Amino acid sequence: MGKAKIYWEDFKTGETVEFGNYRVTKEEIADFAKEYDPQPFHIDEDAASHTMLGGLAASGFHSCAIMMKLICDAYILDAASLGSPGMDEVRWLQPVRPGDVLRIRRTCLESRLSRSRPGTGLCKFVWDAYNQNATHLMSTTGTQMFACRPSGGAV
Amino acid sequence: MGKAKIYWEDFKTGETVEFGNYRVTKEEIADFAKEYDPQPFHIDEDAASHTMLGGLAASGFHSCAIMMKLICDAYILDAASLGSPGMDEVRWLQPVRPGDVLRIRRTCLESRLSRSRPGTGLCKFVWDAYNQNATHLMSTTGTQMFACRPSGGAV
Numbered sequence: 647m648g649k650a651k652i653y654w655e656d657f658k659t660g661e662t663v664e665f666g667n668y669r670v671t672k673e674e675i676a677d678f679a680k681e682y683d684p685q686p687f688h689i690d691e692d693a694a695s696h697t698m699l700g701g702l703a704a705s706g707f708h709s710c711a712i713m714m715k716l717i718c719d720a721y722i723l724d725a726a727s728l729g730s731p732g733m734d735e736v737r738w739l740q741p742v743r744p745g746d747v748l749r750i751r752r753t754c755l756e757s758r759l760s761r762s763r764p765g766t767g768l769c770k771f772v773w774d775a776y777n778q779n780a781t782h783l784m785s786t787t788g789t790q791m792f793a794c795r796p797s798g799g800a801v
Numbered sequence: 802m803g804k805a806k807i808y809w810e811d812f813k814t815g816e817t818v819e820f821g822n823y824r825v826t827k828e829e830i831a832d833f834a835k836e837y838d839p840q841p842f843h844i845d846e847d848a849a850s851h852t853m854l855g856g857l858a859a860s861g862f863h864s865c866a867i868m869m870k871l872i873c874d875a876y877i878l879d880a881a882s883l884g885s886p887g888m889d890e891v892r893w894l895q896p897v898r899p900g901d902v903l904r905i906r907r908t909c910l911e912s913r914l915s916r917s918r919p920g921t922g923l924c925k926f927v928w929d930a931y932n933q934n935a936t937h938l939m940s941t942t943g944t945q946m947f948a949c950r951p952s953g954g955a956v
Contacts, residue, residue, distance in 0.1 A: 647952075681866075681874075682866035682870045683866070683869045683870065683873060684870075684873055685873065685878065685882065694914060699884070707862070707865050707866045707869045708863050710865060711833075711837035711860075711863075712837065713840075713860045714837050714838045715837045716835070716839065718837075720837055723839065723840065730861065731893060733861075733888070733891040734889055734890060734891070736889070736891065738884075738885065738886060738887055741873075759809075768953070771934065
């Protein structure tokens with residue numbers, strides 16, 4: 647945590663930022679699914695074409711994991727992150743297909759200091775995932791906790 | 802879907818079932834994290850010991866993926882599953898540690914027929930994850946959709 651550059655104060659209520667450029671491959675969809683969600687429409691192209699998804703699509707949990715990777719790369723790995731208690735309103739709106747390139751739009755819904763933990767702030771975000779055609783694929787809300795900027799620290 | 806043995810009618814409101822026996826290893830925690838959530842407390846044992854988690858712990862998204870694997874093995878792969886619109890109230894209550902053996906307790910909160918899709922039923926579940934010491938690790942609610950049993954089909 648000594649190398650953090652981003653603190654709670656750096657997230658503003660109402661602010662929206664976009665990030666990410668993650669190409670999802672057929673192989674990655676199948677690899678994840680074989681390990682954690684081996685339903686036919688995540689693994690087998692032919693079987694998938696006969697399901698309600700009409701073709702191969704990523705596990706919803708795989709989409710969540712990719713979102714987390716984009717969140718890590720965009721800001722969490724540079725932040726004084728103190729983890730997250732959870733997520734709400736995870737919505738898989740459209741199938742994530744092989745070849746989709748995912749990006750995230752993050753909106754800060756609320757930012758406040760912790761009442762019980764001094765020096766800690768909480769941000770409630772909504773993360774919306776889109777593909778290269780601006781199709782809205784997924785939406786999730788969640789809270790992330792961050793340390794406040796140390797007094798006297800570099801801004 | 803032709804091999805489904807479990808249909809919407811097989812889930813009863815209020816019913817609780819337990820399943821799963823999944824040992825989480827240090828290697829799997831690190832492998833998942835390197836791919837999708839490369840924060841130090843998921844990858845580096847020494848760095849993790851100096852964080853709020855006090856030691857290596859699985860990514861929350863990894864815990865979700867393991868829960869999905871247990872759900873698949875317990876009933877989804879044998880069910881006339883029609884997917885899920887999403888999850889709510891995902892709560893990471895305690896760290897999932899190397900060596901933890903996860904099991905799931907599923908409670909059916911609500912079961913109803915779809916108003917818009919004939920022959921389809923929806924079940925709202927809460928899935929609670931525990932380890933071998935009965936520590937409550939995670940809780941999630943979510944809706945799963947199933948086909949109704951075909952009339953005249955084998956029961």
